[in-house]
Amino acid sequence: xxSAEAMETKKISRLRSRLVVVLVASTVAMLVVLVVLSLFVPxxxxxxxxxxxxxxxxIFILADDLGxxxxxxxxxxxxxxxxxxxxxxxxxxxxxxxxxxxxxPSRSALxxxxxxIHTGMQHEVIYGFEPWGLGLEERLLPEYxxxxxxxxxxxxxxxxxxxxxxxxxxxRGFDSHFGYWCGHTDxxxxxxxxxxxxxxxxxxxxxxxxxxxxxxxxxTLFSDEAVRLIDAHDASEPMLLVxxxxxxxxxxxxxxxxxxxxxxxKFKVENIPDPRRQIYAAMVWLxxxxxxxxxxxxxxxxxxxxxxxxxxxxxxxxxANYNRNVASNWPLRGGKDTIWEGGVKVAGLIWSPLLKxxxxxFNKICSIQDWLPxxxxxxxxxxxxxxxxxxxxxxxxxxxxxxxDQILVQIDDLRNISAVRKGRYKFLxxxxxxxxxxxxxxxxxxxxxxxxxxxxxxxxxSALKRTTRPLPNKFVIKNLRNLATVTCPPDDDxxxxxxxxxxxxxxxxxxxxxxxxxxxxxxxxxxxxxKSLLATYNETAVQPRNQExxxxxxPKFWRYEWTNWKDYKDPPHLKSHLVxxxxxxxx
Ligand SMILES: [Ca+2]
Numbered sequence: 273x274x275s276a277e278a279m280e281t282k283k284i285s286r287l288r289s290r291l292v293v294v295l296v297a298s299t300v301a302m303l304v305v306l307v308v309l310s311l312f313v314p315x316x317x318x319x320x321x322x323x324x325x326x327x328x329x330x331i332f333i334l335a336d337d338l339g340x341x342x343x344x345x346x347x348x349x350x351x352x353x354x355x356x357x358x359x360x361x362x363x364x365x366x367x368x369x370x371x372x373x374x375x376x377p378s379r380s381a382l383x384x385x386x387x388x389i390h391t392g393m394q395h396e397v398i399y400g401f402e403p404w405g406l407g408l409e410e411r412l413l414p415e416y417x418x419x420x421x422x423x424x425x426x427x428x429x430x431x432x433x434x435x436x437x438x439x440x441x442x443x444r445g446f447d448s449h450f451g452y453w454c455g456h457t458d459x460x461x462x463x464x465x466x467x468x469x470x471x472x473x474x475x476x477x478x479x480x481x482x483x484x485x486x487x488x489x490x491x492t493l494f495s496d497e498a499v500r501l502i503d504a505h506d507a508s509e510p511m512l513l514v515x516x517x518x519x520x521x522x523x524x525x526x527x528x529x530x531x532x533x534x535x536x537x538k539f540k541v542e543n544i545p546d547p548r549r550q551i552y553a554a555m556v557w558l559x560x561x562x563x564x565x566x567x568x569x570x571x572x573x574x575x576x577x578x579x580x581x582x583x584x585x586x587x588x589x590x591x592a593n594y595n596r597n598v599a600s601n602w603p604l605r606g607g608k609d610t611i612w613e614g615g616v617k618v619a620g621l622i623w624s625p626l627l628k629x630x631x632x633x634f635n636k637i638c639s640i641q642d643w644l645p646x647x648x649x650x651x652x653x654x655x656x657x658x659x660x661x662x663x664x665x666x667x668x669x670x671x672x673x674x675x676x677d678q679i680l681v682q683i684d685d686l687r688n689i690s691a692v693r694k695g696r697y698k699f700l701x702x703x704x705x706x707x708x709x710x711x712x713x714x715x716x717x718x719x720x721x722x723x724x725x726x727x728x729x730x731x732x733x734s735a736l737k738r739t740t741r742p743l744p745n746k747f748v749i750k751n752l753r754n755l756a757t758v759t760c761p762p763d764d765d766x767x768x769x770x771x772x773x774x775x776x777x778x779x780x781x782x783x784x785x786x787x788x789x790x791x792x793x794x795x796x797x798x799x800x801x802x803k804s805l806l807a808t809y810n811e812t813a814v815q816p817r818n819q820e821x822x823x824x825x826x827p828k829f830w831r832y833e834w835t836n837w838k839d840y841k842d843p844p845h846l847k848s849h850l851v852x853x854x855x856x857x858x859x
Pocket of ligand 1: 336337374375521586587
């Protein structure tokens with residue numbers, strides 16, 4: 273007789289052996305399933321290939337108010353921009369590239385692919401205290417890219433509305449936003465002064481204030497955040513990263529130009545005699561360093577080979593004391609907030625190993641509103657109806673292809689200004705600021721040497737070396753720089769157009785890029801044609817969305833923070849103290 277204990281032991285051992293059989297059988301079955309499944313899964317040859325997204329990463333670096341003549345590749349020797357220049361020479365320099373005269377309209381065009389007259393964003397900018405923004409019915413660039421599986425990030429300035437949270441970046445297609453909502457900000461304390469007595473802190477992560485960062489220089493913060501996002505990015509999915517720098521836009525009126533002393537000291541040099549321009553140079557130099565750091569981060573992460581990098585200003589440089597700033601658009605006429613070339617034709621470039629052609633100056637008309645359809649096409653998105661921008665990728669990739677023949681520069685009936693470009697001709701009517709900026713703005717900057725070695729040893733050039741689009745040799749660089757540099761004879765009063773006196777202005781930009789010789793009297797039939805083009809465009813314009821300022825926006829009611837104040841109940845106990853905001857003279 274077996275003892276009860278022995279019987280129990282035998283039972284357990286029988287159960288164990290059955291379990292083993294079941295486990296072995298199920299493991300074999302699982303293996304069979306896995307083998308069968310693997311036959312239907314495309315094979316990766318290496319882990320790198322496995323992680324590589326098929327869609328390109330898109331890195332859009334937007335400078336704010338950068339002058340045409342404030343990058344080295346346009347011929348100035350004043351401010352070294354070795355990283356930006358390295359990208360320009362290794363990619364394509366966009367030398368007939370238009371934005372709009374101001375921040376808000378340009379950003380609306382970039383994100384919608386539409387001219388601002390078609391979204392009601394054509395008139396001036398959004399002041400922090402005004403309850404309006406880019407219409408919620410508009411579908412924005414990051415929303416399209418989210419649908420294509422992209423991670424989407426915005427670092428830096430927004431300036432498309434914040435009175436309600438629905439208007440802010442993380443409600444409009446961006447997975448994350450680190451930056452500010454207003455048009456400008458102090459580079460250290462991150463306060464934005466938007467009107468007399470209307471000032472408040474404005475640096476946020478999404479909807480959260482970041483007062484912990486007071487004292488840190490804005491350009492460095494944005495650069496660090498861009499690098500952090502790249503480092504943390506899951507490289508198996510594509511990335512859309514928009515870095516919207518504040519530089520070199522002026523800060524608040526009391527201290528408009530700001531940079532760390534040790535960087536400013538680098539520019540206390542003979543060919544930058546103006547002390548304010550020395551600070552400006554430091555601001556631009558730090559912007560350029562940020563570009564190098566971003567390119568370097570993409571390279572470290574193995575993303576650069578599958579990236580498209582675009583660098584662009586949002587409007588012409590703010591010079592001649594506009595916003596108390598000292599940018600140079602020389603030799604172009606005009607600057608920020610004008611419809612002259614210096615206000616709307618901006619420094620721009622595209623770099624990518626995906627481009628079939630590179631090391632060239634692109635002299636075909638293109639515009640900031642083209643990026644949405646262009647980048648969507650490259651990423652395999654559907655074409656979008658009802659927008660003004662065009663896909664310029666085929667023309668960028670093939671010298672024999674053209675972009676388009678005409679573009680509306682601006683119509684703002686509230687300021688009586690309009691301008692249109694057709695082929696080689698540009699027509700403009702009316703002017704801003706009582707003609708104060710109807711001249712060439714900023715310093716020539718041709719004294720001194722161009723530091724080629726600085727470009728070759730820049731952080732960007734080192735990273736580009738490891739791609740199929742490296743920096744070309746110095747002879748190619750010099751040739752490209754010559755081709756990208758605009759030269760004009762000095763103004764001759766006999767030919768200058770005076771729009772302030774009601775004159776129509778017509779220029780042949782192919783001969784006269786500085787808008788110095790008015791052809792309106794010589795070619796009245798072209799003037800008439802241009803006027804009829806403008807009238808046709810104007811029939812399609814929608815009303816500007818601008819709204820009067822709201823006293824309740826005043827940050828003093830909200831712990832001195834710029835907020836989405838319309839989402840909250842009014843602070844009733846403070847209503848008796850309300851003062852209506854008075855706009856500053858300068859935008
Ligand atoms: Ca701007």
